[in-house]
Amino acid sequence: MPPCSAERGGVSRASSTVVLFLLLFSVLATSSTACSNGNCQVLDACAAATDCGPGLYCGNCPASGENQPVCTRGQAIVPTSIINGLPFNKYTWLATHNSFSIVDAPPVPGVQRLTFYNQEDTVTNQLRNGVRGLMLDMYDFENDIWLCHSFKGQCFNFTAFQPAINTLTEVETFLSQNPTEIVTIIIEDYVKTPKGLTTLFTNAGLDKYWFPAAKMPIKGEEWPTVTEMVQENHRLLVFTSDASKEAQEGVAYQWKYMVENEAGDPGVRPGSCPKRKESKPLNSKSASLFFQNYFPTYPVEAEACKEHSTPLEQMVGTCYKAAGVMPNFLAVNFYMRSDGGGVFDAVDRMNGPVLCGCSTVSACQAGAPSGSCKNISVPTRSPVTNNAGSFTGSVQFSRSASTVYSPNRLVVFLFYLPLMVFWL
Secondary structure, eight states, X not given: OHHHHHHHHHHHHHHHHHHHXXXXXXXXXXXXXXXXXXXXXXXXXXXXXXXXXXXXXXXXXXXXXXXXXEEEEOOOOOXXXXXXXXXXXXXXXXXXXXXXXXXTOOOSTTOOOOSOOOBSSOHHHHHHTTOOXXXXXXXXXXXXXXXXXXXXXXXXTTTEXXXXXXXXXXXXXXXXXXXXXXXXXXXEEEOOSTTHHHHHHHHTTOGGGBOOGGGSOSSSOOOOBHHXXXXXXXXXXXXXXXXXHHHHHOOEEHHHHEEEBOOSGGGTSTTOOOBOTTSOOTTOSSOOEEEEEOOOXXXXXXXXXXXXXXXXXXXXHHHXXXXXXXXXXXXXXXXXXXXXXXXXXXXXXXHHHHHHSSSSGGGOOTTSOTTOOOOOOOOOOOOOOSOOTTOOSSOEEOOSSXXXXXXXXXXXXXXXXXXXXXXX
């Protein structure tokens, strides 16, 4: 009997050893197949920003029913970094609506700001992440020119953000540090101070980059190539909504040079792409730039990730059909929010067919004939896991090995009930 008992004990110990080995093997196998430490790619499941590779952050999109955090694009491919030397109007550039209206931007001292917010990081970060179009609302305020998100053509202390020169100084710093980049500024212009804009841009040090309005095509001709613009240091395009400023100050009147679809809810309504009332028809041949607005009238951070998925792709197609050309600017709220690729993928797909005949600019090959495309794998969403990380249903922006430029904080949903009529 004792030998038999010993044998049963040996079998029990052997079974336990096998079970432990299998468990250990399972853990090691899982660890070897799961990504981490900056190795995760778009749509791979993640637990922290440090899991994701360059240009990515870790976030989710509950508005689309996607609660599993995945690596999400937070940075654009600058198209000239792949295909350079074409006319400026052949490219599509990412733009931010109300670029200055930033969540957590400090208000005027002693005043509670009451307005909507449209972005989540500084203009410097926007530019570093590939934004090349800035929409700025400028007003006379406190004997200066301020950026305000206001109404009725007047800036109030509860709608004011900061003096415009602060943001323009950020632009000047970026252009001086990046001598091959081109930035476009669209001004919603309520400035009445004589020579106010030219003085402002000169004081910000931006006059040396100024693209003269007199050299802009007005009959639908091609623009200079981006190479020529860089060589001549005409790397800042500025447009105003005030037609009088072109003759008075040399600031280009926006709708003389570009067409634009309607902003707000009409610009996101499926199947329709109406023109803005000030604009020529979208299919006009007398303007060689097309500015596409894609943002709802009332901006909601938590919904932006859903808006920047399939609905965005469909609206780009709708506006392309309406205009007959690809938009040159795509303007959005909360540009970094998406369920994976977002506005960055959209801009890539807008650039690809025009620049190289490929489905996305990431498939383009410099110097190759049109249609000679690299094979690009399509990202797929990782299987759902039980590891939800530290997420609360919002985007996690944090400093990490990723090259995405973003605040060191967890962005939470902020929404102020307006006490005034919202003005786009």
